[in-house]
Amino acid sequence: MEKRSLSFYVLAAFFGLFVLFLYGPTLTIGILSFQGPTGGLTFPMRGVSLHWFRELFEQQAVGDIWGAFRRSFALGLMVMVTTVVVSVMSGLAFRKRFKGSGVLFYMAITSLVIPSILISLGVGLIFNQLGLKIHWATSGFGSQLTWTLPFGLLIMFAVFNRFDKSYEEAARDQGATQWQTIRHVVLPIIAPSLIGVALFGFTLSYDEFARTLLTSGSYNTLPLEVFGMTTNVTTPVIYALGTLTTLFSFGIIGVFLISVRIMAKRRAKMGNDAGKAV
């Protein structure tokens, strides 16, 4: 192997600094969340304790964060399932280049680039004028989908751009119906990417702030609750909450990565035997 050039080391150092920049602040609040009971929002640490985490579990100290967490979790799952199903269906639809697909595509792009607060405002106004009750599971749910679905759709484009059509042709030649082809050929092949779509759906919803701001009604989701805390909580309890939700996000990412691995292993074991006979 040829020797590393100087530019490699310069770039590697740059990359290292970038990673530090990405993670540094998060690590800092991770450390500060173990601040002693008399400590403040910055260093120095006045002792090490779990005081602020304990505070989180006491109902009166802060708002209803556990209720908010439950709502965000439920909403995340709802958005995740809907995003996966709708993205796959639209991904399949766009392969057919049906009439009007161009318009729908530009609608999806608009959905992606429109400032979030506009969705919040518009949906809020509609619900108010129609006399509907604003609730995280109705107006909030719909508003979040305008953010997750375009992402899901773009991933499906990426997936189908790399999809080998001869598998489908083979299935059709052997007499599979359209539905059988999708069910037994297309879906198993794209399954790992669907895990990616699910991860997008869940975490984008779980962390969404702007689109839920005016559409969640009287019960806050977790990001709204956290934001509310930033204006009236001046103790490290907010770091403790931040650390916990970040750990939770890491946990979710971990679960998804592991399922991708398991799926890849299963596939390697049971799937393709091409070339084995040689």
Added chain:
Amino acid sequence: MAMSRHVTGWLQAVPLTVVLGCFLIAPIIMIVVVSFWGATEFSIYPAFQFDNYSYLFGSAVVWKVFFATFKYAFITWAFTLAIGFTVAYFLAFHVRTQSMQIALFLLCTIPFWTSNIIRMISWIPFLGRNGIANSTLISWGVIDEPLEWLLYSDFSVILAFVHLYTLFMVVPIFNTMMRIDRSLIEAAVDNGATAMQTLRHVILPLTKPGIMIGTIFVVTLVMGDFITVRFMSGSQKANVGRLISNDISLLQYPSAAATSVVLLITVLIVIGILLRFVNIRKEL
């Protein structure tokens, strides 16, 4: 048996169309309608008047705020592009094994899946008056007094933007770079091009689509933002998004709607221009 391609296509596209119809198109129409309405201190009433727009365009503050919004977008774009391109270039062309590439790429993307609000809060212990940055600089003897402009300033707003959105540059640029045919690079090197020349004349032109996609993300996210500016400037700076959110909190919905319409048109024009340079569907 075989349904027309168009019919099955439509049936499969129904759910997406319904969601976007109800929660994207209808809200946009609603905002446009309400932007002509009037408001009292407590309620809004249907009308057809241009007061909201004439106020908007007649106000020097509004023009300033629009200018600030473009300023934030441009500066953030420049930084995210420079950092994002360098990081993607390192990953795509200097890391040799694919497993290492994937691992480092994941390392970069993980923060994307965590909360923006929390990541903004994380800057406070760094940039505050008694924060890490100030105390470090003082202990090094670089400064005598804490720097006031580190937090709650344009600096902290842009720092947070770059922190939050550089990933949106890294990912598409890395994606395009990985699709560049390596034999093109070899050809350039064989013909005597230096590393810099290869980068300038081969890699950079071929990476343009990725740069465009990243640009679309960063520019729209920054232009539509209201929470980063509010939080990181301690409510001392303004952009268009904050103008809208302030009106909303004062229940001045028609005025918020008019500002929203202008913001939406601005963003769509910018995106329309950018989309002329790239075919998103092909580049994914």
